[in-house]
Amino acid sequence: MKIFKFAKKHIIKYKFFIFLFLLSNIVSWTMSILLPYITGTYIDLLLKFNSMKTVGIFSIELLAIGIISIITSILSNYFYIKAQTNAMFDLNAHILDHVKKMPILYFNDKDSTYLNQRINSDCNTITSFVINSFPNIIINSLTLIVIFCVFSKINIYLTLLLLILIPVYLFIYKLFERPLYDYGYEYKESQSSFFSQMDEQLYNIDLIKLNAAFDDSSQQFRNSFLEFFPSVLKYSKISYLFSSTDSMMRIASQVILFFFGGTQIINKKLSIGQFTIMSSYFNMIMNCISFFLNFGKSYQDALVSYNRIIEILNNPKEINGSRKLESINTIELYNVSFSYNNSSTIIENFSYEFNKGKIYSIIGKNGTGKSTLAKLILGILIEYYKGKIYYNDIEIKDLDLYDTRKKIIGVSEQEPKLMSDTILNNITYGLNTYDYRDIDMFLNIFNMNIDNFKNGINTNIYESSNNISGGEKLKFSLIKTFLKDPDVIILDEPTSALDTNSIDNLINILQKIKKDKIIIIITHNQNILNIADEIIDTSYSFNSNSPSFVK
Structure with missing residues (x-):
């Protein structure tokens, strides 16, 4: 994927922090996978034996899982910030170094605040996407594999039923793929221009005061907002429709699970504890599928940022030869x-x-x-x-x-x-x-x-x-x-x-x-x-x- 290839040299420097970020995520993921299974098993054991010993063991296990989850979550966030912030700075610096060596007339019709906001925003989007993607793809893929293995052992019919959801989600993504990119590009461009106008108001505060042009500058700012606002609405609308479709799929899937799961319990083919496990894991499966669906949306956002950066980098640098002088006569x-x-x-x-x-x-x-x-x-x-x-x-x-x-x-x-x-x-x-x-x-x-x-x-x-x-x-x-x-x-x-x-x-x-x-x-x-x-x-x-x- 070209975005990963582009960002690789700026991110690979911080592979140690990314490895620790991945490791802490895997530990946290292990705890989240264990918790539903332990909970379901606890319910069945409690119904079967009605023992305080069972209650005590489960409470200790739950406490241990909770503490480990909190610690790994803190560490994960710390390592992510270390890697992402440094990588974003490196990418920013790389682009800025290129821009500073571009021909001077390039800047005649360019607003410095617009360029700054655009570069910073796009670098942040790309590095966040790339650093998050690798661990999240691994974690969510492992989750799907492990849970489907557990499901198939508990109840093969419900497993096959849930597999049908995957092609439906792929169809939804393809439906929204192009609009998400187009509206996202328009939104980012208008956002950069809007913040540029906002900065100009502060930069020219002396001019505004000297001419008492408060009303004129306010109207200029409002006009800038009116140009920005339609792109916000369009992007928000497509994003909301995308997420709403995801929510509808979740609800429909939940109904299917409870209907068929309840039927299996009544027919004595599924215990309450097993249903609890499947219900909890089902939510995790939906989160995984939702991740891959939203990964597509995140990819379109990152692709917009990537193309905007490449657009800048495709501008050639100014001429600079290699011969050096010690003096000029x-x-x-x-x-x-x-x-x-x-x-x-x-x-x-x-x-x-x-x-x-x-x-x-x-x-x-x-x-x-x-x-x-x-x-x-x-x-x-x-x-x-x-x-x-x-x-x-x-x-x-x-x-x-x-x-x-x-x-x-x-x-x-x-x-x-x-x-x-x-x-x-x-x-x-x-x-x-x-x-x-x-x-x-x-x-x-x-x-x-x-x-x-x-x-x-x-x-x-x-x-x-x-x-x-x-x-x-x-x-x-x-x-x-x-x-x-x-x-x-x-x-x-x-x-x-x-x-x-x-x-x-x-x-x-x-x-x-x-x-x-x-x-x-x-x-x-x-x-x-x-x-x-x-x-x-x-x-x-x-x-x-x-x-x-x-x-």
């Missing part, structure tokens, strides 16, 4: 063209060479491709451009860009993204080594008094919280970039939220380090432009073969 763009989704061309036949030892400033009107140029240089848009881009005369499609960006390229964005972590972990994010003295130096250069934060450099900061300003975020991003000491530095509007003193200090740093760097700055700040060796104006440059102005 030149970056050359040759006849580079780029457009988003086949829309109007943003960059056309652009050629330029960036050399170590110079500061380059990129200026231009909004939407003329300043940030796009930076992304092209970084290889972020590697799948989408035409032309050639070289680092040290090596085409970037042949380079291990992950290694290059990690080690020798530093970037500070206009609106820096922060991790939900401490200040220290944010400014050292992605760095293998760093010196606390350098951190203190850069904090002083950018006028960051770390003592203003509750726990100093170990204060937790959050992207959407109010415990950090836009200027502080920008300064932390700049500190992280300079702390890395890369060969190539790309800064996007680095002065947009800085005070005058910090801007002056930034300029001093850039002039001091430029000898050994390629520094590219997107900016309109005149002080930065004054120290630039060359200026590229994207308002004119990107439709010709040379920049409009070279300083």
Whole structure:
């Protein structure tokens, strides 16, 4: 089965816990099998001998079975949680690793909350299904075999009568198989979208408050629910019909058992104790048959999740070569063209060479491709451009860009993204080594008094919280970039939220380090432009073969 094959490598790591889960289930199952037989035998012995000794022995046996059942149930649950939670994390991590290496434009029309909810929900469904299936199939198969053997020894006619139920159940499953899959898929998709809308309401709380858009946001949320609700009804309806059919079969089977069982007792072909055994075992048989019936439903749910995950994994990863660089001396763009989704061309036949030892400033009107140029240089848009881009005369499609960006390229964005972590972990994010003295130096250069934060450099900061300003975020991003000491530095509007003193200090740093760097700055700040060796104006440059102005 493809679901088992897919999940196997993430689950097999925890085979020890799965074995203990199976073992505890078998012990618990043994107790459940023994209890009806002991109970029926006890009734017959009590009617025959009327002895207190019989009562005492049965009570001790019942107590022992109860204690063992409770202990094994606790252990079973513990081992299951250990295996399932770890396996789910592994599968989540595997998919997330793939998603993080997919081309950047894939995410343009994707909602992160939707993707997160979808991946987490589907991984949970698959791992739960696979880990539960193996022990449950074994236990329920053993139950059917053992009980039918017991039944055949007690009364062969009732046994044959109950065997007829199996093909009936198979017919019921085939009847519901396709609707369960279709409605389950629709339900999971709409559920992911609904929770995405719910998260967006909280994420945009500042926007809602600033515009007092409480009614509008509430109506938007209601509309999202109205789109979600029909899929809930359809899935609930088919699930309820499925379970109701199972219940009707149970009732019909119970009637058959009691009618024919009562007839056998009256005709002296069955004792009351034997009937008690068969009645108890009959309920266990029905539970087993019901399990296999519902296993089909669970399989359809897991199949939906599997197909949704495969749909994500079938998206190819972005290009990343194998050649590694120790340093970058030149970056050359040759006849580079780029457009988003086949829309109007943003960059056309652009050629330029960036050399170590110079500061380059990129200026231009909004939407003329300043940030796009930076992304092209970084290889972020590697799948989408035409032309050639070289680092040290090596085409970037042949380079291990992950290694290059990690080690020798530093970037500070206009609106820096922060991790939900401490200040220290944010400014050292992605760095293998760093010196606390350098951190203190850069904090002083950018006028960051770390003592203003509750726990100093170990204060937790959050992207959407109010415990950090836009200027502080920008300064932390700049500190992280300079702390890395890369060969190539790309800064996007680095002065947009800085005070005058910090801007002056930034300029001093850039002039001091430029000898050994390629520094590219997107900016309109005149002080930065004054120290630039060359200026590229994207308002004119990107439709010709040379920049409009070279300083």
